[in-house]
Amino acid sequence: MRTKRLETITSVLESQGNVEVSELSALLKVTEKTIRQDLTTLEKMGLAVRVHGGATLPSGISEIYPIPSRKQKHLDEKKEIASKAISLIDDGDIIILDSGSTTLELAKLLDKQVIVITNDPIIAHTLLYNEKITLFSTGGKLRREFGFTYAGRDAIRMLNNYHANKCFIGTSAFDTEQGLMVFSSEEGEVKRAIMRASAQTICLADYSKFNKTAFFTFAAPSEIDTIVTDNRITEQDLHVLQSLGIRIITPNSDR
Structure with missing residues (x-):
């Protein structure tokens, strides 16, 4: 399930350029705490930058970002x-x-x-x-x-x-x-x-x-x-x- 969530989050990030915790929580039907943990994981991988209430694409998209x-x-x-x-x-x-x-x-x-x-x-x-x-x-x-x-x-x-x-x-x-x-x-x-x-x-x-x-x-x-x-x-x-x-x-x- 977590892999599927991360796939979805990266897809939304790629298409929108940013994501909100509340939006992803509703979309994926998990708690906001879980979404924040997922965004922290993506940030550690260089695939997202945490901001207040959500995350954005990193400047200079990662070389391995799936786009x-x-x-x-x-x-x-x-x-x-x-x-x-x-x-x-x-x-x-x-x-x-x-x-x-x-x-x-x-x-x-x-x-x-x-x-x-x-x-x-x-x-x-x-x-x-x-x-x-x-x-x-x-x-x-x-x-x-x-x-x-x-x-x-x-x-x-x-x-x-x-x-x-x-x-x-x-x-x-x-x-x-x-x-x-x-x-x-x-x-x-x-x-x-x-x-x-x-x-x-x-x-x-x-x-x-x-x-x-x-x-x-x-x-x-x-x-x-x-x-x-x-x-x-x-x-x-x-x-x-x-x-x-x-x-x-x-x-x-x-x-």
Whole structure:
């Protein structure tokens, strides 16, 4: 329930720019004390600023805040990540491309005979006329507020019917203790289904995602085989991730 409340509060904040405790209390049917505790949690995460009677968006919206404009951040890094990740795809592979801006950059580079399954309608449209690719789209409930992604039981049901060599997933936040996190439990459940359907899990994450938190943990670091990131990853983060048995690929890597 708390995760759902936080999702709703962030959605209202994004659309209105500010929220009132009394408004959220009535909307979510919980006490004002509970709402104040939720707003304090969001403030600690850098996703809200507490003011008298409510909260506002922080100045300079957080890099991980779940809004469409975030897709345009760190675009150069995302393109670099995609250019390295493409080398991990071979002719004949069956791959799942998770929704997200970095996986979209990867889709733009695809020029191989592969089967692609995706829960992202924008990625599906990008690959629509690529005759080398056999394309499957999960369908399901379209979530617009967290970028464009199919979620819900229908998307999960389809993913449960498939088996892929590799999946390429995104994440809103990556913490070595709390794991990989997103802001929507529905989105997180689909990511779990993607991982279950894949023999190998490859995470595409630029440096801004590390040492951040979100609402819903969908995977432990130990469940990730490979991370493709950019050169801004710190030596400390690199050492910690490698100690967990995760392969790290950056633009400076040999492959």
